[in-house]
Amino acid sequence: MLPTSSVLLTDLYQLAMLQGYFEEGMEETAVFEFFVRKRPPERNFFIAAGLEQLLVYLERLQFTSPELEWLAGTGRFSKELIDYLSRFRFTGDVDAMPEGTVFFPNEPIVRVTAPLPQAQLVETRLINLLHFQILIASKAARSVLAAPGALLIDFGLRRAHGAEAGLLAARACYLAGFAGSSTVLAESIYGIPAYGTMAHSFIQAHEEEAEAFIRFARAQPNNVVLLLDTYDTEAAAMKVVSISLQLKQEGIAIRGVRLDSGDLADHAKKVRRILDAGGLPEVKIWASGNLDEHVVRGLLSAGAPIDGFGIGSRLDTSADVPYLDCAYKLQEYAGRARRKRSEGKATWPGRKQVYRRTGPDGRIAEDLLALESEPQEGEALLQPVMRAGRRLARAPLLTEARKQVAAELARLPESLRRLEEAASYPVKISEELARLAAEVDARNR
Amino acid sequence: MLPTSSVLLTDLYQLAMLQGYFEEGMEETAVFEFFVRKRPPERNFFIAAGLEQLLVYLERLQFTSPELEWLAGTGRFSKELIDYLSRFRFTGDVDAMPEGTVFFPNEPIVRVTAPLPQAQLVETRLINLLHFQILIASKAARSVLAAPGALLIDFGLRRAHGAEAGLLAARACYLAGFAGSSTVLAESIYGIPAYGTMAHSFIQAHEEEAEAFIRFARAQPNNVVLLLDTYDTEAAAMKVVSISLQLKQEGIAIRGVRLDSGDLADHAKKVRRILDAGGLPEVKIWASGNLDEHVVRGLLSAGAPIDGFGIGSRLDTSADVPYLDCAYKLQEYAGRARRKRSEGKATWPGRKQVYRRTGPDGRIAEDLLALESEPQEGEALLQPVMRAGRRLARAPLLTEARKQVAAELARLPESLRRLEEAASYPVKISEELARLAAEVDARNR
Numbered sequence: 001m002l003p004t005s006s007v008l009l010t011d012l013y014q015l016a017m018l019q020g021y022f023e024e025g026m027e028e029t030a031v032f033e034f035f036v037r038k039r040p041p042e043r044n045f046f047i048a049a050g051l052e053q054l055l056v057y058l059e060r061l062q063f064t065s066p067e068l069e070w071l072a073g074t075g076r077f078s079k080e081l082i083d084y085l086s087r088f089r090f091t092g093d094v095d096a097m098p099e100g101t102v103f104f105p106n107e108p109i110v111r112v113t114a115p116l117p118q119a120q121l122v123e124t125r126l127i128n129l130l131h132f133q134i135l136i137a138s139k140a141a142r143s144v145l146a147a148p149g150a151l152l153i154d155f156g157l158r159r160a161h162g163a164e165a166g167l168l169a170a171r172a173c174y175l176a177g178f179a180g181s182s183t184v185l186a187e188s189i190y191g192i193p194a195y196g197t198m199a200h201s202f203i204q205a206h207e208e209e210a211e212a213f214i215r216f217a218r219a220q221p222n223n224v225v226l227l228l229d230t231y232d233t234e235a236a237a238m239k240v241v242s243i244s245l246q247l248k249q250e251g252i253a254i255r256g257v258r259l260d261s262g263d264l265a266d267h268a269k270k271v272r273r274i275l276d277a278g279g280l281p282e283v284k285i286w287a288s289g290n291l292d293e294h295v296v297r298g299l300l301s302a303g304a305p306i307d308g309f310g311i312g313s314r315l316d317t318s319a320d321v322p323y324l325d326c327a328y329k330l331q332e333y334a335g336r337a338r339r340k341r342s343e344g345k346a347t348w349p350g351r352k353q354v355y356r357r358t359g360p361d362g363r364i365a366e367d368l369l370a371l372e373s374e375p376q377e378g379e380a381l382l383q384p385v386m387r388a389g390r391r392l393a394r395a396p397l398l399t400e401a402r403k404q405v406a407a408e409l410a411r412l413p414e415s416l417r418r419l420e421e422a423a424s425y426p427v428k429i430s431e432e433l434a435r436l437a438a439e440v441d442a443r444n445r
Numbered sequence: 446m447l448p449t450s451s452v453l454l455t456d457l458y459q460l461a462m463l464q465g466y467f468e469e470g471m472e473e474t475a476v477f478e479f480f481v482r483k484r485p486p487e488r489n490f491f492i493a494a495g496l497e498q499l500l501v502y503l504e505r506l507q508f509t510s511p512e513l514e515w516l517a518g519t520g521r522f523s524k525e526l527i528d529y530l531s532r533f534r535f536t537g538d539v540d541a542m543p544e545g546t547v548f549f550p551n552e553p554i555v556r557v558t559a560p561l562p563q564a565q566l567v568e569t570r571l572i573n574l575l576h577f578q579i580l581i582a583s584k585a586a587r588s589v590l591a592a593p594g595a596l597l598i599d600f601g602l603r604r605a606h607g608a609e610a611g612l613l614a615a616r617a618c619y620l621a622g623f624a625g626s627s628t629v630l631a632e633s634i635y636g637i638p639a640y641g642t643m644a645h646s647f648i649q650a651h652e653e654e655a656e657a658f659i660r661f662a663r664a665q666p667n668n669v670v671l672l673l674d675t676y677d678t679e680a681a682a683m684k685v686v687s688i689s690l691q692l693k694q695e696g697i698a699i700r701g702v703r704l705d706s707g708d709l710a711d712h713a714k715k716v717r718r719i720l721d722a723g724g725l726p727e728v729k730i731w732a733s734g735n736l737d738e739h740v741v742r743g744l745l746s747a748g749a750p751i752d753g754f755g756i757g758s759r760l761d762t763s764a765d766v767p768y769l770d771c772a773y774k775l776q777e778y779a780g781r782a783r784r785k786r787s788e789g790k791a792t793w794p795g796r797k798q799v800y801r802r803t804g805p806d807g808r809i810a811e812d813l814l815a816l817e818s819e820p821q822e823g824e825a826l827l828q829p830v831m832r833a834g835r836r837l838a839r840a841p842l843l844t845e846a847r848k849q850v851a852a853e854l855a856r857l858p859e860s861l862r863r864l865e866e867a868a869s870y871p872v873k874i875s876e877e878l879a880r881l882a883a884e885v886d887a888r889n890r
Contacts, residue, residue, distance in 0.1 A: 010602075160573065162574075345706050
């Protein structure tokens with residue numbers, strides 16, 4: 001429906017600046033870095049995500065004939081620029097933290113090294129792709145930490161902000177450790193396990209709730225999860241018990257029930273008792289309905305016997321932190337370091353690397369932001385992923401990146417694993433980098 | 446890049462229920478209605494939006510061969526169902542409030558009347574499309590009310606949640622009364638005027654700020670808006686004055702300057718004085734940088750001489766209210782009214798119409814929610830837009846819907862036009878409707 005891969009998915013000023021760079025012949029190498037400026041109190045760390053979609057975008061980047069004609073027709077650009085754009089491709093280098101890496105403010109996640117017009121033009125979509133998946137993966141990881149061992153499913157497509165948000169949220173949640181998503185397309189495109197139960201409308205469309213349960217079970221005998229709260233949750237649980245024998249005789253096992261409203265802890269306890277007393281201890285209880293990591297933790301610490309959580313709107317919109325203060329900034333042009341000094345938005349100049357050091361307990365202890373040209377001890381987090389517009393390796397499997405996240409979460413200090421705001425993780429600045437920043441400032445004074 | 450029009454952009458449970466409906470031959474007419482349940486304190490009203498995208502989706506809805514093969518391969522569905530899905534089209538009716546209509550909680554915006562499996566399957570994408578544009582249009586209208594006469598531009602693509610969110614946010618903002626968007630694709634697809642200035646990187650890539658200004662002006666002589674805050678805002682304003690004569694001699698007029706950080710009111714006043722003293726009273730001042738309707742109103746009431754506002758992240762993510770409590774619920778099946786009774790989520794049954802009554806001052810005064818079968822006085826807000834899967838009329842022009850919003854905002858009572866929480870607008874329930882609800886409850890007891 002919408003051309004989400006169009007190069008016109010950008011801000012007008014990128015094209016206006018391209019006209020300027022073109023006229024001036026400014027095609028020397030630029031280095032831009034993408035980073036998150038600040039950590040909101042609701043997040044103790046971030047998770048790198050979205051690199052895969054970015055690399056696909058860069059590899060395919062080009063202006064189609066209809067796009068060029070349309071641009072020419074706007075009268076904003078010279079014939080010569082349109083000509084130049086017809087040959088435009090991304091031929092630069094990308095260094096990046098692998099998807100699934102834990103990171104902190106001011107650390108570059110992605111560095112683009114390319115002729116200035118190329119590195120400039122890609123800014124808008126680069127931020128658009130990285131920001132959203134980082135946002136959701138970082139939010140989803142909190143539920144993973146809050147509910148170890150529980151089955152977590154992304155239920156958010158309907159209230160995600162559009163189609164791409166729904167799909168990429170499913171991907172980011174799975175990356176962060178969720179078991180799957182209700183979004184069918186996420187399974188068909190990304191291989192993310194699809195999960196689903198039934199809706200209230202299915203119950204309502206039948207004259208009797210028990211009849212609806214039986215019909216649904218027969219239609220989906222391998223995935224019988226029945227929704228209990230359409231009329232009266234506990235009454236529905238008793239109906240589940242009463243139909244279970246008949247279904248068993250037909251060879252159909254009820255796998256679970258879902259609670260979607262009311263006091264979920266109270267309902268879960270009552271429903272658990274009803275199911276257990278009815279000889280159905282193996283039937284799992286799912287909960288859904290405006291959940292987030294705080295509600296999930298509250299339910300579990302209240303002893304609610306809930307096995308799985310369907311988490312939707314608050315997760316797919318990252319409702320407590322719906323956007324991050326992130327930026328993609330020019331750090332070097334034509335071999336010279338650059339720095340923006342705008343109030344409250346100053347950046348660290350030059351090509352940088354992030355080094356991570358681990359403590360004696362195996363937990364991460366400190367990061368160092370240094371110039372690429374001054375190697376340091378520790379694990380270098382930015383790795384080469386694209387050279388001269390070509391990927392260096394095939395895309396890593398999403399399942400591998402997912403394992404990476406699990407390993408990264410295990411290496412987090414306890415304070416960062418909590419939902420409450422922790423003291424900032426130390427990100428130090430190398431002496432060389434501090435010296436370069438002072439030097440660049442002096443130059444632009 | 447992503448198949449945003451795919452019928453697989455749905456929740457797995459929709460397909461699971463389709464298997465059930467298919468096996469039971471449940472294809473009688475269902476009536477579903479989409480509505481917003483609750484009004485958050487940060488919104489006094491909502492604006493209907495997204496209908497156009499919904500109708501396009503319904504008209505084109507079908508399973509492609511690769512999708513059918515993939516579904517068959519999952520093993521979740523019978524061969525007979527796959528066969529049935531291969532012929533699946535949307536053949537139903539849609540009644541809806543025109544885009545741009547102001548509405549309130551519990552009022553149906555869109556009513557779908559179709560064979561049950563069709564009305565069911567479309568739920569997820571229907572909510573996904575309507576919810577997001579309503580969310581953004583309702584947020585954007587607040588800036589329009591807060592800054593009458595100012596030039597408002599959507600700057601949010603980069604931090605919108607994915608590509609579709611960026612595009613549809615541009616559309617929803619324009620619908621609500623914004624002058625345009627920075628998103629180029631929004632102009633090429635929807636004809637929404639694209640606006641743009643320049644980025645910090647353009648300044649940084651040049652050795653001298655003044656040189657960067659001159660080069661940019663020559664490259665974009667019809668749209669010279671210069672960014673002042675890369676190093677020092679007031680110093681940059683003085684450079685603008687100093688280069689203006691030279692540019693004037695080249696026939697280039699500076700149209701505006703943009704402030705993007707620091708105390709915007711203070712900078713705007715100082716910059717205005719510098720520009721005026723320098724003989725540039727016609728140069729407009731734009732502001733950007735983490736704005737929303739509250740900041741905009743604050744700046745204007747502080748007397749900041751700002752002519753235009755670029756509003757981005759907080760608008761395109763609706764940051765204060767990142768999702769709405771909305772639903773698409775079965776209200777009637779096979780000629781019988783239905784009602785969900787879940788705690789805190791009960792719905793009004795039956796096919797409904799919304800009647801709006803205007804007071805003697807010409808402002809809207811009261812709405813009445815009634816059954817379609819009991820005509821009432823007042824303006825009926827739901828109109829037929831699709832019959833038997835075909836649109837009844839061509840899509841209205843976006844510019845027309847935009848005029849509708851302006852007219853609707855003018856008809857709002859003063860209390861609802863304010864940013865502060867107002868007393869709820871009265872939405873009454875007809876006696877017939879209340880009677881039907883009681884009757885349906887009694888039946889399911």
